[in-house]
Amino acid sequence: MKRSAKADLPAAILVFALLMVWQAAAMGIKAAYILPSPVQVVRRLWELRGPLFTAHLPATMSVVGIGLVISVALGLGLAVLMDVSPTAEKALYPLIVASQTIPTTALAPLFVLWFGYSIWSKVLVTVLMTFFPVAITVFDGFRSVRTDMEDLLITFGADRRQIFRKLKLPAVLPYFFSALKMAIPLSVIGAAIGEWLGAQSGLGYFSRRMMTQLDGAGVFAPILLLSAAAMLLVALTSALERRVVTWRDQS
Amino acid sequence: MLEFQNVSFRYPGDGTPTLDGLSFRAERGEFVSVIGPSGCGKSTIFRLASGLLTPDAGEITVNGQSIAGQKNYCGYMPQSDLLFPWRTVAENVRLPLEIRGGLSKGEMDDETDRALEAVGLSGWGKKSPKELSGGMRQRAAFARTVLTGSELLLLDEPFSALDYLTRLSMREWLLDQWQRERKTVLFITHDVEEAVFLSGRVLAAEARPVTALAPFPVPLGYPRTMDSLKEPAMLELKTRLIEKLRRREP
Numbered sequence: 001m002k003r004s005a006k007a008d009l010p011a012a013i014l015v016f017a018l019l020m021v022w023q024a025a026a027m028g029i030k031a032a033y034i035l036p037s038p039v040q041v042v043r044r045l046w047e048l049r050g051p052l053f054t055a056h057l058p059a060t061m062s063v064v065g066i067g068l069v070i071s072v073a074l075g076l077g078l079a080v081l082m083d084v085s086p087t088a089e090k091a092l093y094p095l096i097v098a099s100q101t102i103p104t105t106a107l108a109p110l111f112v113l114w115f116g117y118s119i120w121s122k123v124l125v126t127v128l129m130t131f132f133p134v135a136i137t138v139f140d141g142f143r144s145v146r147t148d149m150e151d152l153l154i155t156f157g158a159d160r161r162q163i164f165r166k167l168k169l170p171a172v173l174p175y176f177f178s179a180l181k182m183a184i185p186l187s188v189i190g191a192a193i194g195e196w197l198g199a200q201s202g203l204g205y206f207s208r209r210m211m212t213q214l215d216g217a218g219v220f221a222p223i224l225l226l227s228a229a230a231m232l233l234v235a236l237t238s239a240l241e242r243r244v245v246t247w248r249d250q251s
Numbered sequence: 252m253l254e255f256q257n258v259s260f261r262y263p264g265d266g267t268p269t270l271d272g273l274s275f276r277a278e279r280g281e282f283v284s285v286i287g288p289s290g291c292g293k294s295t296i297f298r299l300a301s302g303l304l305t306p307d308a309g310e311i312t313v314n315g316q317s318i319a320g321q322k323n324y325c326g327y328m329p330q331s332d333l334l335f336p337w338r339t340v341a342e343n344v345r346l347p348l349e350i351r352g353g354l355s356k357g358e359m360d361d362e363t364d365r366a367l368e369a370v371g372l373s374g375w376g377k378k379s380p381k382e383l384s385g386g387m388r389q390r391a392a393f394a395r396t397v398l399t400g401s402e403l404l405l406l407d408e409p410f411s412a413l414d415y416l417t418r419l420s421m422r423e424w425l426l427d428q429w430q431r432e433r434k435t436v437l438f439i440t441h442d443v444e445e446a447v448f449l450s451g452r453v454l455a456a457e458a459r460p461v462t463a464l465a466p467f468p469v470p471l472g473y474p475r476t477m478d479s480l481k482e483p484a485m486l487e488l489k490t491r492l493i494e495k496l497r498r499r500e501p
Contacts, residue, residue, distance in 0.1 A: 152327065152329060154302075155399075156323075156399060162350055246337075247336035247337045
């Protein structure tokens, strides 16, 4: 722990320097509705803590949670399917890659038309942004499984199910965690975008409402909360990863 | 024990076959080395014998029965130890038992402990493979191979990744193991000295395609020590083998 704190020092200094520059610039411009200073943002976050933490943060986090679960299930399912069947791989892989060229943000209003202001329009945006890195990263993990290890199991008489359980599943775990760490920030972004475009609650929605009131610090406050939530989730995932994937430094 | 009868094999996309009408046999309890320069098809012989590849023509038999359809007839030990990093040493060693199935957890533990003890690794079972030295890892891999329960062991350059001194002691260690386990060993190497030291018979691979393996009986019984290599008959065999293999160079 001590060592990692030391390693983070340069980044901490840089962040602090950038905040100082921002603070100075904001104080120079003196127009909080255009560029609020970091201190103003934090103060606004504190003033708005009631609605932000009790109504809007839970709303956004439930979108993130549901979106992540669906994305991970869908991404893993697709990766396993493509690993099991080369035909499925040939059919799905280009399609999955092509799906990422669609600007999800532009489609989001359509989802609002389909699902209204319910949670599902936001979940759909989140899933569309998130399942891709899960599917592709985990599938890459399957492809990286060493064929000599697979051969070894075959000489032991292993069938496909045993090869999957004893070799592929554990070998893919580090890739799965990488995918998860990519998916979490993306799902937070997806949820915020969905809420910007049509919602009755949520941090994205709140940020937009403050925009219409020309409350610059009020726009930034929920964004600050969003990144903090994403960072916390990634940190939790990393901690879990260190417990589960103890062999990572080996390969 | 193991017999190749007119076996031919060509990799898809290759112009010339790797093996063409190859026949040879290894008797029960024998230690046979297959020697040849890199890329001559030694490993292909092993991949065929272990069933990872299927011959285009000819037949491979173990105990007089075709290997097609047989399971668990051989223990294959690859060049690199291939210990799974997410398993402890003991969990790696008992992998063949898990896959064969039919044993209770306690029985598996007992067999694993015995196998680890036989290779001098008792007490190391709970460690992670990365905590072991190269030689210890190969010993663990050997214990895993023995736990396949097969009479026939195929060892594919198992010591090639080790440093020279470790290799020397692993050779003596392997002979000990072989005399204790009484298994048939087919051993691949490109190291002439290693082949002469270990084997009862050395088979030299001809130029590609391999049509025959030239047999060289080793003129010394067991047990052997490092000094056995200094016997004139052994030195002469070594020279003859080197001559034979060098002529293959263009």
